Amino acid sequence: MKRHPLRLTGVAALLLTLALSLESCFTERQNEGAQLYAAHCSSCHGDQGQGLERLIPPVAASDYVAKHRAELPCLIRKGMQGDIVVNGIHYNQIMPGHEDLTDSQITILLNFVQTSWGNTNQIYTMRETSELLGRCNGSDGQ
Template identity: 75%
Template sequence: MSWLLSSLRVAAVAAVGLLLATSTTGCFSQKQNEGAQLYQTHCSSCHGEQGQGLRRLIPPVAASDYVANHRSELPCLIRNGMKGPVVVNGILYNQVMPGHPKDLTDAEITNLLNFVQQSWGNKNEVYTIREVSELLGPCNGSIIR
């Protein structure tokens, strides 16, 4: 009888552990993949599915020296867009990049930037939401919902 109780306890602990593991995964999986989803929705049509850009028209974000070297400018660039010449990986680009003045929160910009910072050969430091909010301050771009 004691082995039965012991077996039931082990099974109960395993079931609770499995339940916690799957419910925790469910809670965080959307946020964990939010940056990739936001990139797909807002960026990939121009910068490409793999961040490769479009020939000499639209700069890459994959293995991009610009992404690595302009960290403090990137949140405002996403919020307000960009126009005028820019050099990325030694190539001059001069197209308009639309911004997202009202549709992305600070947290979403953070997740989007962190996805780009860690994808396609980029190995850059990730952002915190606080950092992104502070960087958005000078361009009047902070949105918190």
């Protein structure tokens, strides 16, 4: 059976187009994550996630981000106060919650942090974020 070179080329072109559109989708989500971080987090945690001295913990190369995965969605939604230890340093400041963010935006924001500035953690799915937000009555289903 003889194969048609044009048919294979068409399939290859289709696969290339799909791959490029998926890459674009991920790039847009990464950009959206950076924008959400800049708008809601960078004023305290720094442009590069570096934190502020011993006042505000870093999210860059943060052991807390890696170890407290299940708590992070509620932490963003509801905020927190009290002592925490990040990279061996104690912090005790109030972090405001972000009730204005949707579950989807929290997922995108968390995935940006999980994969930026030396963090190489597993990304969140929308379903996982919504389920974790349900634990603190914080899911908006969006």
